[in-house]
Structures are given as C-alpha cells and as structure tokens.
Amino acid sequence: NAGVTQTPKFRVLKTGQSMTLLCAQDMNHEYMYWYRQDPGMGLRLIHYSVGEGTTAKGEVPDGYNVSRLKKQNFLLGLESAAPSQTSVYFCASSYPPSGFGPQHFGDGTRLSIL
Amino acid sequence: LAKTTQPISMDSYEGQEVNITCSHNNIATNDYITWYQQFPSQGPRFIIQGYKTKVTNEVASLFIPADRKSSTLSLPRVSLSDTAVYYCLVGDGGGLTGGGNKLTFGTGTQLKVEL
Numbered sequence: 001n002a003g004v005t006q007t008p009k010f011r012v013l014k015t016g017q018s019m020t021l022l023c024a025q026d027m028n029h030e031y032m033y034w035y036r037q038d039p040g041m042g043l044r045l046i047h048y049s050v051g052e053g054t055t056a057k058g059e060v061p062d063g064y065n066v067s068r069l070k071k072q073n074f075l076l077g078l079e080s081a082a083p084s085q086t087s088v089y090f091c092a093s094s095y096p097p098s099g100f101g102p103q104h105f106g107d108g109t110r111l112s113i114l
Numbered sequence: 115l116a117k118t119t120q121p122i123s124m125d126s127y128e129g130q131e132v133n134i135t136c137s138h139n140n141i142a143t144n145d146y147i148t149w150y151q152q153f154p155s156q157g158p159r160f161i162i163q164g165y166k167t168k169v170t171n172e173v174a175s176l177f178i179p180a181d182r183k184s185s186t187l188s189l190p191r192v193s194l195s196d197t198a199v200y201y202c203l204v205g206d207g208g209g210l211t212g213g214g215n216k217l218t219f220g221t222g223t224q225l226k227v228e229l
Contacts, residue, residue: 004157035219040221041221042201042219042220042221042222043158043201043219044219045219090157090158092157092158102148102160102163103148103150103158103160104160105157105158105159106157107155107156107157108155108156108157
C-alpha cells in the first residue's frame, strides 16, 4: 500500500495563478485533512473532511477551497495564489473507530509563490 | 480550541531516557492526546495516542495525569536516529457531524540526541 500520496511534490507559482493540490489515500479512511507548515508555526489545519462529499473549515481556511468527491481523494485549491501562501502543505487521513484515530501523513507539497 | 505548549528544544545523549511534556489546559472531554515525530522533508509520523492514565507501545510511553491538563511523552534509551521534532496534538478529529473541536498542533519540540 502506498498510504497517503501527494501530488505534486514541488511547485512554483506566480501571484494570481491558480492550482490544485491532490491527495490520495488507499487505506479506505473516512477522515482527511489539509495542513500547512511554516517555519516556527508548527502545523495548522486548513480544511478537513469527515467523509465523501463533506468538508469543514479548519484554523486557517481563507484563500483555500477543498473538495472530497471521492472517498480516497481530497483536493486543495488555491484560486488566486498569494506570496503568503508559500508553505509546505501536508495531507493526512485517519480512520477513527471511536473518538479520534491517528493520522497518516503524506510527504508534503512544497509550494513557492513569487 | 485546546492550545498546546511544549518546550522549543531539548538535548540528550544516546542511551538516556527523554521526557517531553505538553501542556493543554483547555482540553475538552472528547479530546485525545496524540504524539507525532517529524524528520526534515517528511510528514509527521504517529508515535502514540492516549486518553487518560498511561499508554505504552514498542517505542514510547505516554503519561496523562487525572486532570488531563498535560501529558508526557517518554522515549526510553534514545539514539541518534531519534533526533527529530516531536509534536503534541489534542483534538477529536472533527466529530461525526463535522463540527467537533479543531485539531491543534503545538509548535513542536526539537530533540537533539548526541553521542
């Protein structure tokens, strides 16, 4: 099993461009998450999903949109990229049989916006 | 929002036991406490999770006092390969309706293990 796969691994954008980050998991997990990690800030939750067709805002959702059309995929979109969105983006998934299950993370997408 | 506080950094030597404490004064009844390890250029990796008292697995122990306002990750006999950032996470994963507590990662503790 591949676990959690993020595409692309690196990307450079110009201010105002749009793009979509793809996260795919093959563990049949219900929950999926998008985080961003900036130096000295730890990981901050952008959006999350508790199942196919449902999404919810996290701590820092502004400037991002998400979709969960299929259970195994969770897409993160930047409609109009800004330099402040330069960061490392991590996707994660979890299956909570009860309460809160441990998250499985991808290896990240490094995004630079000029 | 259950904010967490951890020491920014810790130093240790190979073979020693390392204890990293996380404070989470506003922890909610439904919240679990989870610890992750992160190496450079990689995503965080799950270490251990608990709700109360003590949990032990093959790599670590987690101690949680009765009031659950803090937790301590214990790494027995660390090695150079344990040099990493350790994160304490408090949350309930969103809940069935999607309206549960938000997941809050602390800023992490940089553990450096030397010979």
